[in-house]
Amino acid sequence: MQSAALRMEDSSHVEASASLHAEPCAFVLFGASGDLARRKLLPALYRLATEGYLPPESVIIGAALPLLSTEQFRASMREALAHSEVGPVDETAWRAFSRRLHYVPMNLSSAEDYQHLGRVLDTVDREHGTRGNRIFYLSLAPTLHAETVRHLGETGLTRSHGPGWVRLVVEKPFGTDLETARSLNQHLHRYLDESSVYRMDHYLGKEMVQNLLVLRFANRIFEPLWDRRHIDHVQITNAETVGVEGRGGYYEKAGVVRDMMQNHLLQLLALLTMEAPSDLSSQAVHDAKSQVMAAARAFTPERIRTECLRGQYVPGVLSGQPVPGYRQEPGVAPDSRTETFAMLTMRFDNPRWAGVPFYVRSGKRLARRVTEVVVQFKDGPLARGTPNQLLLRIQPDEGIALRFATKAPGRATRHHDVALDFRYGSAFDTRLAEAYERLLLDCMLGVSTHYVRNDLVERGWELVMPVLETWGSAHDSSPLLPYAAGSWGPAAASHLLESQGRRWSPPGE
Numbered sequence: 001m002q003s004a005a006l007r008m009e010d011s012s013h014v015e016a017s018a019s020l021h022a023e024p025c026a027f028v029l030f031g032a033s034g035d036l037a038r039r040k041l042l043p044a045l046y047r048l049a050t051e052g053y054l055p056p057e058s059v060i061i062g063a064a065l066p067l068l069s070t071e072q073f074r075a076s077m078r079e080a081l082a083h084s085e086v087g088p089v090d091e092t093a094w095r096a097f098s099r100r101l102h103y104v105p106m107n108l109s110s111a112e113d114y115q116h117l118g119r120v121l122d123t124v125d126r127e128h129g130t131r132g133n134r135i136f137y138l139s140l141a142p143t144l145h146a147e148t149v150r151h152l153g154e155t156g157l158t159r160s161h162g163p164g165w166v167r168l169v170v171e172k173p174f175g176t177d178l179e180t181a182r183s184l185n186q187h188l189h190r191y192l193d194e195s196s197v198y199r200m201d202h203y204l205g206k207e208m209v210q211n212l213l214v215l216r217f218a219n220r221i222f223e224p225l226w227d228r229r230h231i232d233h234v235q236i237t238n239a240e241t242v243g244v245e246g247r248g249g250y251y252e253k254a255g256v257v258r259d260m261m262q263n264h265l266l267q268l269l270a271l272l273t274m275e276a277p278s279d280l281s282s283q284a285v286h287d288a289k290s291q292v293m294a295a296a297r298a299f300t301p302e303r304i305r306t307e308c309l310r311g312q313y314v315p316g317v318l319s320g321q322p323v324p325g326y327r328q329e330p331g332v333a334p335d336s337r338t339e340t341f342a343m344l345t346m347r348f349d350n351p352r353w354a355g356v357p358f359y360v361r362s363g364k365r366l367a368r369r370v371t372e373v374v375v376q377f378k379d380g381p382l383a384r385g386t387p388n389q390l391l392l393r394i395q396p397d398e399g400i401a402l403r404f405a406t407k408a409p410g411r412a413t414r415h416h417d418v419a420l421d422f423r424y425g426s427a428f429d430t431r432l433a434e435a436y437e438r439l440l441l442d443c444m445l446g447v448s449t450h451y452v453r454n455d456l457v458e459r460g461w462e463l464v465m466p467v468l469e470t471w472g473s474a475h476d477s478s479p480l481l482p483y484a485a486g487s488w489g490p491a492a493a494s495h496l497l498e499s500q501g502r503r504w505s506p507p508g509e
């Protein structure tokens with residue numbers, strides 16, 4: 001279990017090196033008029049361009065159904081940017097960036113439209129020097145993934161020409177269950193090698209999630225304690241204050257297990273639990289994740305009944321404002337059984353983790369937006385009070401705190417809990433890049449370490465399928481626990497931990 005020391009490069013060195021210099025490419029954004037493109041992808045590309053990561057030759061081609069001219073598309077992206085987290089837009093920077101933006105109206109089921117796109121790409125190669133390098137980004141409803149890739153393949157666009165490369169990015173959700181995910185993988189592999197497929201999971205682009213590799217394997221002080229001998233249990237909390245944000249139709253068919261757990265939280269868990277990869281190549285990291293996920297214990301009916309639970313929010317108060325319940329949201333059935341909160345207890349049957357529970361909870365409309373991991377250690381021989389905890393603040397206020405007991409000043413020996421607290425915000429004088437900025441740049445660089453490999457996406461589905469099937473079955477009698485919007489979820493989630501002599505560490509503290 002001893003980890004091999006991984007060689008990590010000093011970050012200032014990496015920034016300065018040539019390794020972050022992408023080759024020019026044409027970036028084709030399918031679904032360019034959609035919400036994700038406007039809120040996240042365009043702002044990320046804009047930041048990459050203004051911060052010098054996008055080579056001057058690179059071009060962004062929006063592809064979507066509306067019949068827009070390139071000028072109209074640019075105007076609509078300008079507006080999207082102003083409403084995004086980028087904030088006030090610098091006019092000079094925008095003018096330079098907007099010249100890279102082009103638009104091709106596309107009906108995704110029309111073969112001719114792909115042929116037209118192919119001709120546009122050839123022209124772009126000639127006129128801008130993008131050298132045949134292409135990224136196709138599918139920011140589409142999942143029902144369109146297979147058809148779009150088939151058309152790209154049949155038009156010859158998934159084949160690289162000359163020295164150029166072709167990469168395909170697939171946004172989540174990747175399938176809606178194990179079967180659909182498997183068949184989508186098979187379909188993609190008909191046209192592309194796995195090495196050209198980039199399955200997006202934006203949690204893997206978050207600063208603190210990427211930091212796990214450094215925290216765990218570049219430090220001597222954590223890894224020797226990172227196992228069943230020293231760790232009592234691990235808590236993962238992913239709390240959102242938002243509800244379903246006008247996405248009721250999608251969410252009704254998804255629920256929190258599909259929307260957050262199968263993908264984001266299992267990926268986070270894999271990074272927390274895996275053995276040290278032999279190096280930081282994508283293959284080594286994916287292999288290590290795959291290995292630990294293979295050891296994740298299956299959810300049996302008994303485990304689902306005793307170690308998992310689900311809830312749905314009812315009207316409540318958030319930040320002093322009354323908010324409706326889930327069933328009152330637009331697009332949601334008045335008798336909906338979709339879970340907006342879930343807690344799963346994950347276990348790994350391997351030498352490192354035998355007997356250590358990982359309590360994972362996630363929910364909408366909870367008291368505060370916070371995602372964090374609490375690693376709770378076993379008691380020291382003279383422990384009195386709270387056991388040692390390592391708190392990984394994924395968001396907001398990214399950082400790490402180590403909580404331990406100290407002697408309170410005075411003549412008597414009184415234990416007092418204190419914390420060593422590291423916060424990115426105060427330790428570094430730089431803006432933390434958004435997850436999409438990092439991941440889009442990785443794709444341009446051909447680095448897929450922080451994307452999801454085919455076997456891992458399937459394993460994620462395989463693990464949650466028994467839970468989804470049980471909760472989705474008309475014969476299931478487990479309760480859908482109501483919780484007030486603005487609370488921390490159903491009280492049963494606390495009772496479950498208490499029944500095992502444990503309790504949730506208050507999130508965000």
Ligand code: BG6
Nearest residue numbers: 172202240242259260264371395
């Ligand atoms: C998305 C889910 O994948 O992640 C959303 O579909 C969720 O429902 C979002 O709100 C959360 O992302 P973040 O980065 O805000 O934690």
